[in-house]
Amino acid sequence: MILLIIAAKLGRCRRFCQFIGGPDLKKTKIAGFCIPSMALLPILCYPDRRLHTVAKPIAGVDARVAQLVRDMLETMYDAKGIGLAASQVDVHERLIVIDVSQERNQPLVLINPELVWTSEATHLNEEGCLSVPGIYDGVTRHDEVHVRAWDAQGQSRTIEAQELLAVCIQHEMDHLMGKVFVEYLSPLKRNRIKTKMLKAQREDAR
Ligand code: NI
Secondary structure, three states: OEEOOOHHHEEEEOOOOOOOOOOEEEEEEEEOOOOOOOOOOOOOOOOHHHHHHEEEEOOOOOHHHHHHHHHHHHHHHOOOEEEEEEEOOOOOOEEEEOOOOOOOOOOOEEEEEEEEEOOEEEEOOOEEOOOOOOEEHHHHEOOOOEEEEEOOOOOEEEEEEEHHHHHHHHHHHHHHOOOHHHHHHHHHHHHHHHHHHHHHHHHHOO
């Protein structure tokens, strides 16, 4: 198994439930949310039960969905993540935004994504998540996946993804099924993470 260190890219959060915005924005506390903000969408923090909601398909790309895409991209870039699922912003619809480019200028929008092919080969990758800030651990993923989805204009397309993009797509698609990456870990590790997250939430609420 090769351990790819991609954690820093997958989900950096400066500190648990810390407001991640410009210095001019005031910190607002909303129970259960990681990144409250005025303009940006708040990100649910594990172990919030809402993260386990199974997302529903999107019927069509209308003005509401287009606005959601814009807000999710803004939220993802602001949080310095490389992927964000609508489930993480408490919208339980099948929508993912991703940008794995170094320059942070190649947004990828996947609406109603479906895996149409996965490689037999797998690797253990170190992952993180904007909903579980500060936690990184190994998850085994397919090396390559082909995913069919609508783009931001509602056009169907198939993407052949390898390496970091493949990992990111699998991670974000899990969110749409109500699954957070820590659920791949042992019950012992998961409970430790849960305890740590809850403690940080309590401290932040003070
Ligand atoms: Ni995540």
